[in-house]
Amino acid sequence: MKNYKDLLKTSILKIQEKDRRIAELEAARDEPVAIVGLSCRFPGAADPEAFWELIRSGTDALTTMTDQRWNMDDYYSSRIGEPGKICTRRFGLLDAVDQFDPAAFGMSETEAVYVDPQHRLLLEQAWFCFERAGLDVGRVRGADTGVFIGQMNSDYARLIKSTGDLNPYVGLGNALSAAAGRLSYVFGLKGPSVSVDTACSSSLVAVHLACQSLRMGDCSMALAGGVNLLLSPEAAIGASVSQMLSPNGRCNTFGSGADGYVRSEGCGLVLLKTLARAQADGDTILAVIRGSAVNQDGRSHGLSAPNGPAQIEVMRRALASAKLDPAEVGYLEAHGTGTALGDPVEVQAIDTVYGRAEGRQAPLVLGAVKANIGHCESAAGIAGLIKLVLLLQQGQLPPIAHLGELNPHFDDLSGQLLFPKSGAQPSGVARPGIAALSSFGYTGTNAHLLLSRPEGAGAEAATPPAGTARQAFCFSAHSATALRQQLRQLAQRLRARPAATLPSLAAAVNRVRGRLAYRHAFLAGSMAELLSQLDAGAQADLPPPPLDGRP
Known part of the structure; x- marks a missing residue:
């Protein structure tokens, strides 16, 4: 005879286990993702610190x-x-894009x-x-690290094709696939390796896909972003003939003078x-990336026309x-190309979702990094994301560059959108804890992301002790030239930007650089002595490694 009491108990336990598993899967699907490192080069800014100052x-x-x-x-x-x-001579350009140290890679x-x-x-x-x-x-080799890279121009x-110099290397x-594949190969990364081309939204779509891959367990760490260089005039001619470029050579984002964008480089x-x-x-x-989404305009007014409902x-x-x-969102970094059609469509969509949100206590502050550096196209989304990370860390609300009168087509707004101009910080607006970011591709692929400061980020960080002992500094590179350049750059x-303390600087210098073939080390007891040693090393004739190959 069946024991229905035991059967019922077993069934309840199985249901509870399935409910627990479903809850775990749902939690993993939307698990927050931490940004633990970043790097960048944009016009006028060779690193994140210079980018924030700009x-x-x-x-x-x-x-x-x-x-x-x-x-x-x-x-x-x-x-x-x-x-x-x-129709314009103005662009956002990087310096020395022809320079490269192949031996290092x-x-x-x-x-x-x-x-x-x-x-x-x-x-x-990378x-x-x-x-x-x-x-x-050297220690990331073999790790299940994913690579997700946005690139649209080749x-x-x-x-090279115009020179006729074709060979197996070309x-x-x-190849577009090599944007991600070469990174995985050179650094020995064994997670998913994906190159993304959704035009101007490519790099933010790449970040979205990286987050999804991490949540699904496809990789334990992911490198994501994008790159864009302007090396031939054809794309600029096409954009100019299509009357998408600004003849004035500025991205007048949100301004009455919005007349097109300026093409730009970046990584x-x-x-x-x-x-x-x-x-x-x-x-x-x-x-912390709290959430993200990607969609498509679908059958809209035109392949390249912005679509408010999709946004x-x-x-x-x-x-x-x-x-x-x-x-809850206090700041939004807009796509903000500075076009007569795109800006009003985007601002109306932002106002619908954020400006008119029930319970909003303070205005939503808007920004657009394209007003500073131009439109980096496939690197535009990652430029906005890195700006947001720096903004959340610094707690400042930067102005929208050269913003004068607002676009007259910003009709019937809620009054809850704030467009900061140069000068004093906006009054009555708290430091944002949560920020949003949009990136729209001209063929209709849209991406949106929510970011927040990590918990406890508002607390005062403990200041490392100044210390009186001399600190050891160890440097290494693949060549003597690269080593001298490393010392010169530091x-x-x-x-330009003095470090907090000598011990903290020594810890940072010594912790991460692998022990490569060419090395230089010294002791320094003060910042003045450190600078003197760096200057001397940058001018020195450094000896080559031993002939037997040992470092």
């Missing part, structure tokens, strides 16, 4: 191009839309010539990103872990993923 000061980093990429005299015309011409000089400079830039920034997260590059392949050196990466893993590993958590939908889906109320940065 943003904080409201600097416009765009420059007039002469012949850095192509001869502008051959292509410039003040006549908007003239076939074969570009196990690459021959012959191969390096045919590798897209965008991929070379990614290699450099190295910096690992080190800024406190990781020795100008270098076009340049295809692999310029940015973030290193990600699930929040629980980052806490367990004792990582320094820079910010509203992606914002709401990201908020649901983050389990946040829109009234001296330059310390003179």
Whole structure:
């Protein structure tokens, strides 16, 4: 005879176990993701510290191009839309994009010539990103680290093809898939490796996919971001003929003078872990990604036309993923290209979701880094994300560069959107704890992300003891030239931005750089002595490694 009491008890236990498992899966699906490292190069800013100073000061980093990429005299015309011409001379440009140290990445000089400079830039920034997260590059080899990279332009392949110099290095050196694949290969990373092209939203879509991969357990750490270089004039000609570029050479985001965007270069990466893993590993958590979403405009007014309802939908889906109320969000970094059509559509969508949110106690502050550095296209989303991380850390609300009168097409707004201009910090607005970010691709793929300061980030950090003992500083590189450059760059940065204490600086210098073949070490008991030693080392004839190959 069946014991129905025991059967019922067993059934209840099975149901409870299934409920527990469902709850675990739902929690994993929306688990927060920690940003534990970042690196970047943008116009006017060679590192995150310089990038924040540029943003904080409201600097416009765009420059007039002469012949850095192509001869502008051959292509410039003040006549908007003239076939074969570009209506502006202003661009956002990086310095020395032709410079690269192939030996540092196990690459021959012959191969390096045919590798897209965008991929070379990614290699450099990935190295910096690992080190800024406190990781020795040599020790990440073999890890299940994912790589997710946004890239849309392949100008270098076009340049090489025009020379007729085709060889086995060209295809692999310029393939879009190699944007991620080469990073995985060089650093020995065995997680998913994905290159993403959704046009201007590519890098933020890459971050979204990295978060999903971490939550699904496909990898335990992920490198995500994007890159963009302007190496040939064809794309600028196309944008100019389509009347998308600003003849005035500025991204007048949200302004009455919005007349198009300015093309720009840049590269940015973030290193990600699930929040629980980052806490367990004792990582320094820079910010927390609370949720994100990606969607598509679908059949709208046109393939490249902005779609307000789709933007509203992606914002709401990201908020649901983050389990946040829109009234909790204090700052939003807009896509903000500065176009006559795009800005009003985006601002109306933002106002619908955030400005009119029930329970909003303070205005939503808006920003747009494109007003500082131009439109980095496939690196635009990561530029906005890195800006948000720095903003949450610093607690300041930077101005929208050169913003004058607002766009007259901002009709019937709620009055709960604040557009900060240069000058004093907005009064009556608290330091944002939660911020949002949008990035829209011109073929209709939209991304939205919610970010917050890590718990306890508002507390005062303990100041390391100054110490009186002399500190050891150890440096290494793949070549004597690179080692001298490393010493020279550190001296330059310390003179521009002094470190807090000598012990903390020594700990940072010694912790992450692997012991490479060429080395230099010394003791310093004061910042003045450190700078003197750095200057001397940068000028010294450093001896080569032993001939037997030992460091």
